[in-house]
Amino acid sequence: MSALTDLLSPEAIVLDAAADDWQEAIGVAGALLVRTGVTTDVYTREMVDSVLEKGPYIVIAPGFAFAHARPSPAVLRTGMSWVRLAEPVAFGSPGNDPVDLVVALAASDAKAHTTAMAELAKVIGDASRRAALAAATSAAEVLGVLDGGAAPAAPETARTSSSGAARGTTKNKILTVCGNGVGTSLFLKNTLEKVLGEWRWSPFIEVEATDTISAKGKAKEADLILTSGEIAKALGDLGVPMAVIENFTSTAEIDAALRANYDI
Numbered sequence: 001m002s003a004l005t006d007l008l009s010p011e012a013i014v015l016d017a018a019a020d021d022w023q024e025a026i027g028v029a030g031a032l033l034v035r036t037g038v039t040t041d042v043y044t045r046e047m048v049d050s051v052l053e054k055g056p057y058i059v060i061a062p063g064f065a066f067a068h069a070r071p072s073p074a075v076l077r078t079g080m081s082w083v084r085l086a087e088p089v090a091f092g093s094p095g096n097d098p099v100d101l102v103v104a105l106a107a108s109d110a111k112a113h114t115t116a117m118a119e120l121a122k123v124i125g126d127a128s129r130r131a132a133l134a135a136a137t138s139a140a141e142v143l144g145v146l147d148g149g150a151a152p153a154a155p156e157t158a159r160t161s162s163s164g165a166a167r168g169t170t171k172n173k174i175l176t177v178c179g180n181g182v183g184t185s186l187f188l189k190n191t192l193e194k195v196l197g198e199w200r201w202s203p204f205i206e207v208e209a210t211d212t213i214s215a216k217g218k219a220k221e222a223d224l225i226l227t228s229g230e231i232a233k234a235l236g237d238l239g240v241p242m243a244v245i246e247n248f249t250s251t252a253e254i255d256a257a258l259r260a261n262y263d264i
Helices: 022-035 042-054 114-124 127-135 139-146 184-199 212-221 229-235 251-261
Strands: 013-017 059-061 064-068 079-089 099-106 173-178 206-211 224-227 242-244
Touching (some): 022 079, 042 064, 042 229, 064 184, 173 212, 173 229, 184 206, 212 224, 212 229, 224 229
Parallel strands (some): 013 079, 173 206, 173 224, 224 242
Antiparallel strands (some): 059 064
């Protein structure tokens, strides 16, 4: 088993579920967390409230929403649920709607699930495994794909650059920011680190995933902030370059953002 499937039991997977809107879709995912003893039903409301407060920042790739909220007393243990919808629904994300896959995370702390999130980001960014997940007919098949049962897609063209520096700065740190710091920011961090590896910059730039509150205090430590459009609006002008990323699994989009902000 992988770190990802360790957090996802067969009982927490539903395929071709019915939902009339995004709140119902999150409700289905939340009910699975309750049924498997991961959370109380209060957490479902917290996930919905997070979107109502911050916007559809959880829709981080085409057709994919990663529902979560901050660690709270409603989380009994770290775990996940997986909901493939019979019909896609709109969350209000201009670039990534409609959504047909909702994965919910409940984290008891901000670190226990980091490896699992990196694995999930690789799956969601892999076209062949996404296709296999869309075609799966059982929870066992879903878990098999997540464990690496489908052949990986060919990676996007690797990019190698000589070392450079952020324009006008030498802090060598990038923040990836989401509303809660435990979910979508980790997806973005994973993809960014992949690009930095392709550039051979990994030894020179630190990447930190964080939430909106912490980001405001840490902004002065960074050369660049990567985040979603909704979170960028919430952060406002922090005096640091900020790049809005639409698809958190796209190395090409992050590559372009780095090229726009670093001297290559």
